[in-house]
Amino acid sequence: MQRRHFLITPPALALGAAAGSALAAPAAISAQSSILPRRGKGPRIVVCGGGWGGLTAARYLRELIPGADVVLLERNPTFWSGPMSNKWLVDIVGTDFVQYDMLRPANRYGYTLLQTEVTGFERDRRRVRTGHGLVEYDYLVLSGGIRDAWDAWFGDDQRAIDHARTHFASAYIPNQQMHALKQRVKDFKGGTLVMTLLPPPHRCPPSPYERACLIAWHIKKHRIPGKVVILDPKPTIAPIGMGYQQAFEELYPDIITHVPNARVQEVDPFNKRIQTSAGEWKFDEAILMPPHQAADMVWHAGLIGRDAAGKPTGWADMHPRLYHAHGDDRVYFVGDLMGPVSDQFGHYPKSGHVANYIGRIVARNIAERVAGKEVTPLLPDNLCYMMVNGDPQEEISVKFEYEVDASGRVLQTQIDMDLRSTEMVQEDFAWARSKFADFLAL
Ligand SMILES: Cc1cc2nc3c(=O)[nH]c(=O)nc-3n(C[C@H](O)[C@H](O)[C@H](O)COP(=O)(O)OP(=O)(O)OC[C@H]3O[C@@H](n4cnc5c(N)ncnc54)[C@H](O)[C@@H]3O)c2cc1C
Structure with missing residues (x-):
């Protein structure tokens, strides 16, 4: 070549x-x-x-x-x-x-x-x-x-957008904000850490819950007097709802609070206050996720x-x-x-x-x-592993399969693996390595 x-x-x-x-x-x-x-x-x-x-x-x-x-x-x-x-x-x-x-x-x-x-x-x-x-x-x-649609919350208030992005960004866009977020997690010495989840469709639906679990694990491990509050616009946790629910209740009962039907209505990043359809929340630290767009x-x-x-x-x-x-x-x-x-x-x-x-x-x-050939349509599948516990390391996962019906409609089947296991950790790392090998030539 x-x-x-x-x-x-x-x-x-x-x-x-x-x-x-x-x-x-x-x-x-x-x-x-x-x-x-x-x-x-x-x-x-x-x-x-x-x-x-x-x-x-x-x-x-x-x-x-x-x-x-x-x-x-x-x-x-x-x-x-x-x-x-x-x-x-x-x-x-x-x-x-x-x-x-x-x-x-x-x-x-x-x-x-x-x-x-x-x-x-x-x-x-x-x-x-x-x-x-x-x-x-x-x-x-x-x-x-993707891009973060901060304007959905703040309109053209650039000062509020800049403040929220600088201090409370979720780092869902690679490279830009990851190190700052890691430093915020390390510096969190206690109080309430609020995570706003966003309405679908958005990047990697199960991963905000994984993040909540791993931050809760970090809080537990270092005996930080802190709580994680997940403000979720959805009525239930999804996907892998049962697996996450069990992780929250069994591993982090005093740390994670999941609040369903909590649609963000107003965010005041200066005074650390969020108004949602499930009430008002004050926070010491936050991971704010405005809606995603292309x-x-x-x-x-x-x-x-x-x-x-x-x-x-x-x-x-x-x-x-x-x-x-x-x-x-x-x-x-x-x-x-x-x-x-x-x-x-x-x-x-x-x-x-x-x-x-x-x-x-x-x-x-x-x-x-x-090559001048007719293109026949192909469908993908999907598989996501999510770590819910750091010690011992345990994961849950979700799989999606697709098919086309007689009318040409694409149909989805979702398979949640709710029972957390250490085997899935091995599978996850093998999955990641094989993907990196595929497009990064490792
Ligand atoms: C915390 C987290 C956990 C996740 N966990 C999983 C998981 O376990 N499994 C899974 O399958 N997925 C997971 N995802 C989702 C996954 O990261 C995304 O779905 C995936 O990166 C999408 O690939 P993409 O190519 O569309 O976008 P990206 O990988 O974001 O690539 C887009 C690229 O375009 C570049 N770009 C954008 N605009 C411009 C421009 N104007 N000029 C030049 N370059 C530009 C960006 O710099 C970037 O490199 C996770 C995501 C996050 C944030």
């Missing part, structure tokens, strides 16, 4: 261009520049976002389309995994288990990696705007993950879906079984930013497992199109 690897790590240049703004940064990329490989006979496929989905898509696009010129655009210098990061927060795994070099897979699989900010699109001319200039494409894969890049591409009333759904507007945009079949979606796929269950779980799976499927779909 031909090797191509270019990584630009200039000072603030890549991160400097404001999202959505007209291209302001110097055009380091141009038809004449040597930063990108010269256009060859094969198609140019540009993947925006190098997380679980984008790294997988880039690998398989190179493997399945000989001669394709695959370019991956990613803002961060390193990969940081969401899966396993709750365990990292309480020192069950080290940083070397969640953070990885991104040049290694680019070199191994032979795609071009550019560290740059995607700032916009010119879809009529098939070009991506980046902090370094314009990148042309024949096919485009958007895999930018990453900015989908909004910049003008490809956000709309509901019957014409309001933005917050997620990509896409074909539910072929994963390309409605209205622009040169653009594909992979991972958490994807829109709904079924009127039975809505969205696929926004998980690393699904992002990895769809990354492969989309690579295969584009390969079939390039």
